[in-house]
Amino acid sequence: LAQLYGPLNMLGYIYRSVNQSLVDTEKLLKLLNEPTDIVDRPDADDLIVEDGEIEFDNVTFSYDGRSTALNGVSFKVPKRSTVALVGESGSGKSTILRLLYRFYDLKDGEGRILIDGKDLRDVTQSSLRKAIGVVPQDPVLFNASVGYNIGYGKFGSSAEEIEAAAKAAQMHDRIMSFPDGYDTKVGERGVRLSGGEKQRVAIARTLLKNPPILLLDEATSALDTSTEKDIQKALQHLMEGRSSLSIAHRLSTIRSADLILVLKDGQVVEQGTFSDLLSMNGIFASMWADQISNEDGSSSVQVKEPAA
Numbered sequence: 087l088a089q090l091y092g093p094l095n096m097l098g099y100i101y102r103s104v105n106q107s108l109v110d111t112e113k114l115l116k117l118l119n120e121p122t123d124i125v126d127r128p129d130a131d132d133l134i135v136e137d138g139e140i141e142f143d144n145v146t147f148s149y150d151g152r153s154t155a156l157n158g159v160s161f162k163v164p165k166r167s168t169v170a171l172v173g174e175s176g177s178g179k180s181t182i183l184r185l186l187y188r189f190y191d192l193k194d195g196e197g198r199i200l201i202d203g204k205d206l207r208d209v210t211q212s213s214l215r216k217a218i219g220v221v222p223q224d225p226v227l228f229n230a231s232v233g234y235n236i237g238y239g240k241f242g243s244s245a246e247e248i249e250a251a252a253k254a255a256q257m258h259d260r261i262m263s264f265p266d267g268y269d270t271k272v273g274e275r276g277v278r279l280s281g282g283e284k285q286r287v288a289i290a291r292t293l294l295k296n297p298p299i300l301l302l303d304e305a306t307s308a309l310d311t312s313t314e315k316d317i318q319k320a321l322q323h324l325m326e327g328r329s330s331l332s333i334a335h336r337l338s339t340i341r342s343a344d345l346i347l348v349l350k351d352g353q354v355v356e357q358g359t360f361s362d363l364l365s366m367n368g369i370f371a372s373m374w375a376d377q378i379s380n381e382d383g384s385s386s387v388q389v390k391e392p393a394a
C-alpha cells in the first residue's frame with residue numbers, strides 16, 4: 087500500500103499544481119483581463135524575495151503602439167508598505183498591476199520594473215507569480231466546499247490552518263452558520279456567497295498562500311457598513327508584513343495607506359499620504375469633495391469623510 091501511496095500522492099500533487107495554475111490564471115484573467123504571451127529568458131533566474139520592495143522606474147507603456155497607457159511612471163513601494171492607486175477610469179491603475187504581474191514586458195528604453203532590485207524581465211514567471219497574491223474584485227470560487235476553496239491557497243493545509251485563515255479573514259462565523267460548516271458546498275451549485283463573502287474567502291486563501299507581495303482590486307460596488315468593516319479587518323490581517331499595491335475605490339483603505347498615488351492619463355500627478363493629498367488641494371482633494379457631496383455612492387470612487 088505504501089508503494090502505491092507514493093506515486094498516487096505525487097499524481098495528486100501534479101494534478102493540484104496544474105489545476106492551481108489554471109485557477110490562478112482564471113482569477114487573474116478576471117482581474118486583469120488579458121492573456122499573457124511572455125516568454126522567460128533562457129538564463130532567467132528564480133526571483134527570491136527578501137524585502138518585497140517594488141520599484142517602477144520611469145515606466146512608459148502602450149498596448150497598441152499608438153496611445154500610451156502609462157507615461158513616465160516612477161514610484162516605490164517600500165518593503166512591507168501599503169500603496170494605493172486612485173484615479174478616474176482609464177488612468178492606468180490596472181495597467182500598473184498587469185505589468186507587475188508581467189502580463190506584458192516593457193520594451194528596452196521604456197523603463198524598468200524591479201522587485202528587490204531585480205528586473206522582472208530577468209526572472210522566471212513562475213517564481214514571480216508565486217511571490218504575488220491577488221485578491222480580485224470578484225473572486226472565482228470552485229463548486230466545492232468552502233474549506234476546499236480556502237485550503238487551495240496552500241497545498242496540504244490542515245483543517246486547523248484553514249479555520250485560522252478563515253478567522254483572520256472574518257469569515258469563520260459566517261461559515262459556521264452554513265448547514266455543513268466548512269464542508270458546505272459553495273458556488274453555482276451550492277450556497278451562493280455575496281461579493282463581500284467571496285472576497286473574504288479569497289483573502290483567507292491568500293493568507294494561506296502567504297506571498298510577500300499583494301495585488302488588490304477592491305470591489306467597486308457599495309457594500310453595507312458591517313461587510314465593509316469585516317473586509318477592512320480581513321485586509322489588515324492580510325496586508326500586515328507584506329508589500330501591497332491596491333486599486334482603491336473607497337477611502338477606508340486609502341486613509342490608512344502609507345502612500346497614495348493619484349493617476350491621470352497614465353501619469354502620477356499627485357502622491358502622498360491621505361492628509362498630504364488633502365492639503366495639496368488638488369485632484370485628490372476635489373475627488374474627495376465630490377465624493378462626500380455624493381453620498382449615494384453612485385460614483386466609481388466612493389470617498390467618505392475620514393475619521394477624526
Ligand code: ATP
Nearest residue numbers: 120149150155173174175176177178179180181182
Ligand atoms: P478602470 O478604473 O476603468 O479599471 P484603469 O485606471 O484601471 O481604469 P487601465 O485599464 O489601466 O485604466 O487603462 C489605461 C489605458 O489603457 C486606457 O486608455 C485604456 O483604454 C487602455 N487599455 C487598457 N487595456 C487595454 C488593452 N487591452 N488594449 C488597448 N488599450 C487598453
